[in-house]
Amino acid sequence: MKNEILIKNATIYTGGETGKLLKGYSLLIEGNKIKKIWKGKNFKNKYSKVIDAKGKLLMPGFINAHMHFYSTFARGIYKVKSSKNFMEILENLWWKLDKKLDNEASYYSALIPLIDSIKKGTTTLIDHHASPYNIKGSLFKIEKAVKDSALRGVLCYEVSDRDGQDKTQEGIRENLDFIEYAQKKGDDQIKAMFGLHASFTLSDETLEKAAAYEKQFGCGFHIHCAESQSDQLNCEVTRKMRVAERLNKFGILGPKTILAHCVHVNDYELSIIKDTNSAIVHNPQSNANNGVGIADIVKMSENGILFGLGTDAMTVNMLEELRSGLWLQHLKHNPSKGFNEICKALIENNPKIANRYFGGLGEIKEGYYADIILIDYMPCTPLENENFYSHLVFGISQSAVDTTIANGKILMENKKLKLDIEEEEINKKSIEIAKKIWKEF
Ligand SMILES: [Zn+2]
Numbered sequence: 001m002k003n004e005i006l007i008k009n010a011t012i013y014t015g016g017e018t019g020k021l022l023k024g025y026s027l028l029i030e031g032n033k034i035k036k037i038w039k040g041k042n043f044k045n046k047y048s049k050v051i052d053a054k055g056k057l058l059m060p061g062f063i064n065a066h067m068h069f070y071s072t073f074a075r076g077i078y079k080v081k082s083s084k085n086f087m088e089i090l091e092n093l094w095w096k097l098d099k100k101l102d103n104e105a106s107y108y109s110a111l112i113p114l115i116d117s118i119k120k121g122t123t124t125l126i127d128h129h130a131s132p133y134n135i136k137g138s139l140f141k142i143e144k145a146v147k148d149s150a151l152r153g154v155l156c157y158e159v160s161d162r163d164g165q166d167k168t169q170e171g172i173r174e175n176l177d178f179i180e181y182a183q184k185k186g187d188d189q190i191k192a193m194f195g196l197h198a199s200f201t202l203s204d205e206t207l208e209k210a211a212a213y214e215k216q217f218g219c220g221f222h223i224h225c226a227e228s229q230s231d232q233l234n235c236e237v238t239r240k241m242r243v244a245e246r247l248n249k250f251g252i253l254g255p256k257t258i259l260a261h262c263v264h265v266n267d268y269e270l271s272i273i274k275d276t277n278s279a280i281v282h283n284p285q286s287n288a289n290n291g292v293g294i295a296d297i298v299k300m301s302e303n304g305i306l307f308g309l310g311t312d313a314m315t316v317n318m319l320e321e322l323r324s325g326l327w328l329q330h331l332k333h334n335p336s337k338g339f340n341e342i343c344k345a346l347i348e349n350n351p352k353i354a355n356r357y358f359g360g361l362g363e364i365k366e367g368y369y370a371d372i373i374l375i376d377y378m379p380c381t382p383l384e385n386e387n388f389y390s391h392l393v394f395g396i397s398q399s400a401v402d403t404t405i406a407n408g409k410i411l412m413e414n415k416k417l418k419l420d421i422e423e424e425e426i427n428k429k430s431i432e433i434a435k436k437i438w439k440e441f
Contacts, residue, residue, distance in 0.1 A: 002030060006029075008050065009024070009053050010022075014363055015347055015364060016060075016363035016365075021384065024039060026042075029370040029408050032409075034369070051403065056374040058373070061405075062373070066308075068127065069106075072110075073105070097437070100440060118419075120401060123152060124361060125146075125153050125154075126153070129156065135167065135170040156194060159195060159196050162201045183219070193220050193256070194217070198223060198224040210252070221256075224259075224261055226262050228290070228292040231264070242268065243265070245268070257276075261292075280295075280307040283314070285312070288328060294329070307345055309350055322345075329341065343393070350362065375399050
C-alpha cells in the first residue's frame with residue numbers, strides 16, 4: 001500500500017513569504033511529499049493513516065539554521081573554569097569539550113538533540129561540527145544519527161588552524177569526503193557544506209586552500225563571522241581589514257554561504273554581504289549567554305540581506321529562540337522594533353536558506369516535502385492572516401507540539417515518539433559517555 005496520510009479538520013498556516021491561514025482544510029501526504037490540499041471533507045479513497053487535526057494548528061516543521069550537535073555533553077557539566085569573555089569561554093569549555101569527542105560520542109551528541117528536535121517540531125538542522133582529535137569519519141557518524149532520527153540535516157566540519165596543520169588538513173579532508181559522498185548520493189535528507197571555524201583561527205593559506213576546494217563542489221561555506229568584537233580586533237590588527245572583507249577577499253562569501261552571528265559588522269561589511277548574496281544566521285540566545293552583544297537584524301532587513309534564525313545549540317526549540325530574539329531587539333532598539341524581522345527570520349528566511357541546499361522545504365504547499373507539525377492551539381482571540389505572527393509569539397509558542405512528520409514519516413504522534421530507537425537506552429549510553437568526558441575536564 002502507498003504511504004498515504006490524510007490530515008483532516010486542519011487549520012493550516014502555510015508559512016514562507018506568502019504565508020496564509022486556511023481554516024477547515026484537508027491535506028494528503030503521498031510518499032514524502034504533500035500531494036494535495038483542499039477545503040472541506042471530501043474524502044474518496046482509503047488511506048493508510050488518517051489524522052484528525054481538530055484543536056491543532058498545522059504548519060511547516062521548523063528549521064534551525066545554525067546548530068552545533070557537538071555541544072550536547074556540556075549539559076550539566078561542572079568544574080569548568082568561569083569565563084570573563086568570549087575567548088575564555090572557547091578555551092575553558094568548547095575547545096576542551098570538542099577534543100574529547102570520539103566518533104561514538106559525536107554520534108550520541110547528535111542523536112540526543114535530534115530526538116529533542118522531533119519533540120519541539122524542528123525538522124531540519126544546519127549543523128557545524130568539531131571533534132579535533134577524531135575528525136575522520138565524524139560527519140558520517142552524524143549522518144547516521146540524522147538518518148536514525150529520520151530528520152534532515154546539512155552537515156560540515158569546522159576547519160581551524162587552532163590545533164596545528166595536521167588537524168587543518170584532516171578537517172579539510174573530512175569536508176571533502178563528505179561533500180563528495182553527499183553530492184553523489186543526492187539524498188533528500190542529507191546535504192553537505194564546507195565548514196570553517198572563524199576568521200581569527202584561519203590563516204590566509206587555509207582560506208585560499210578551502211576556497212579552491214569549495215569551487216569544485218559549489219556547496220557553500222558555513223562559518224562564524226564577527227561573533228565577538230575580538231574577531232574584528234584580531235582581523236584589524238593582524239590583517240588591516242574587517243572580517244567580512246577578509247572572507248570576501250578569499251572568495252568565502254556567496255549565495256550558498258552561511259555567516260553565523262555577524263554581531264559586530266559595520267555598514268561596509270553589510271554591503272559586501274548583500275552584494276555577494278550571502279546569508280546571515282542570527283543566534284540571539286547564544287550571543288546573550290556569551291555576552292558578545294545583540295546583532296542588528298532591523299538594519300540587516302533594511303539592507304535587504306537574507307538573515308535567518310539559529311540557536312547555536314542553546315536549544316532546538318525555535319519558538320523559544322524566536323521569543324528571546326524579540327526581547328533582545330526590544331532592548332537594543334525600542335519595543336516598536338524587531339517584531340516583523342524576527343518572525344520573518346524564522347518563518348520566511350530560514351526556508352529560503354535551507355532551500356539553497358534542499359528545495360521544497362518550509363511551506364505547506366502541494367509538491368513540497370511533507371515536513372509538517374501539529375501544535376495544540378485553540379485561539380482565545382480571533383486568529384487571522386494579519387495577526388498570525390502575534391499569535392505565534394504570544395500563544396502558539398506556549399503550546400505543545402503534538403505531532404511531527406518529516407519526509408512523509410510520522411515521528412511523533414499524540415506527543416509520543418514513533419522511532420525505531422529506544423530513547424531510554426540512548427540516554428543511558430550518553431550518560432556513560434558524559435561521565436568519561438567530564439572526568440578528564
Ligand atoms: Zn556557532
